[in-house]
Amino acid sequence: MRPLVADIDLDALRHNYQLACRCAPHSRSVAVIKADGYGHGALACAQALESQAPAFAVACIEEALTLRQGGINRPIILLEGIFSADELALVDAHGFWIAVHSQWQVDALLAATLQAPIPVWLKVDSGMHRLGFAIDEAAAIWRQLSDSPSVASLHLMSHFASADAQDNRYFNQQMTRLKGLASELDAPLCLANSPATLAWPVSHGDWNRPGVMLYGSDPLEVANDITRQLQPVMTLRSQIIALRELEAGEPVGYSGRWRAQRRSRIAVVACGYGDGYDRHARDGTPVLVNGQRCAIAGKVSMDMLTVDVTDVPDAVIGSDVVLWGRASNGEVLPVDEVARYCDTISYTLLTGVLPRVPRRYHGRSV
Numbered sequence: 001m002r003p004l005v006a007d008i009d010l011d012a013l014r015h016n017y018q019l020a021c022r023c024a025p026h027s028r029s030v031a032v033i034k035a036d037g038y039g040h041g042a043l044a045c046a047q048a049l050e051s052q053a054p055a056f057a058v059a060c061i062e063e064a065l066t067l068r069q070g071g072i073n074r075p076i077i078l079l080e081g082i083f084s085a086d087e088l089a090l091v092d093a094h095g096f097w098i099a100v101h102s103q104w105q106v107d108a109l110l111a112a113t114l115q116a117p118i119p120v121w122l123k124v125d126s127g128m129h130r131l132g133f134a135i136d137e138a139a140a141i142w143r144q145l146s147d148s149p150s151v152a153s154l155h156l157m158s159h160f161a162s163a164d165a166q167d168n169r170y171f172n173q174q175m176t177r178l179k180g181l182a183s184e185l186d187a188p189l190c191l192a193n194s195p196a197t198l199a200w201p202v203s204h205g206d207w208n209r210p211g212v213m214l215y216g217s218d219p220l221e222v223a224n225d226i227t228r229q230l231q232p233v234m235t236l237r238s239q240i241i242a243l244r245e246l247e248a249g250e251p252v253g254y255s256g257r258w259r260a261q262r263r264s265r266i267a268v269v270a271c272g273y274g275d276g277y278d279r280h281a282r283d284g285t286p287v288l289v290n291g292q293r294c295a296i297a298g299k300v301s302m303d304m305l306t307v308d309v310t311d312v313p314d315a316v317i318g319s320d321v322v323l324w325g326r327a328s329n330g331e332v333l334p335v336d337e338v339a340r341y342c343d344t345i346s347y348t349l350l351t352g353v354l355p356r357v358p359r360r361y362h363g364r365s366v
């Protein structure tokens, strides 16, 4: 069997969820498990969190149905709401909650005949300029919805563009617009994503929406004492499948991007971009071999990548390799660090792990 697996530590997931709750003791935290639980397996994550998380958030009805069919009975909110009016029948049948960001969604909701009214999160655009009603049109929509028999309850929802940044000027602008509207409407709020949950208590509302932090990634530009308590949930783990010695000057891999500066030992690892490992990984991207830091040497191939193990004399065929996560000696390679070497963010690496990589679940079952 190919040795590449994604080990998923469900105890770490629960630990990170508890951390989100401790950061915001007066809020309820909806666990965001869209994009198949950021690549970790949405159903397994929901099962692991179901006794703690009062609700789950996904991007679309297909993701919500997967959870319901898997036996998840908690409320599930569709963060982008319905994509067509006929989805309302399924929303109604399964008791989903919906975000409403566009006039056509309001119209569909007001015109619908439902078995039960639907909890609605009205999305306003406070500065992200992606989804939602303009601040100055939101009050009228709010009143229209609160008068409708289709609506069970209403929250004001918005999303921050730069809650991760040290420079909080734009975040504060968004907050100011939201506070004004919220006090005008006396609306319960749902604003905070992971970085806002961790760094900006002023944004904590009736609900928060932590996502990537649940998986142990630090969303802040600058780590702090709280984010250092996050534990990696996914360990992408493989093994060395071949080793070779190179003379100084000899190249490795496609187009010979990396060249040995000295006599070098190169390990071939069973993991490549066909598994979702980022092909943009530069020479020097960290990898743990037997729990020891090493560096990628040469371009990532589809099924393999190559690592300089000259300074790891105990590296042999079959040695453990951790691409990110926690090695068996306890050494941690944060996915955030790997992402920086790939000019990307942890979100793309985690959601990018392809179905070819088996997920293996660990941790106390609830």
Ligand SMILES: *Cc1c(COP(=O)(O)O)cnc(C)c1O
Pocket (backbone or CB within 6 Å): 032, 034, 079, 159, 192, 193, 194, 195, 209, 210, 211, 212, 213, 219
């Ligand atoms: C994905 C998402 C979140 C979670 O964001 P993180 O940065 O992963 O915490 C919160 N709110 C909305 C609307 C989202 O789409």
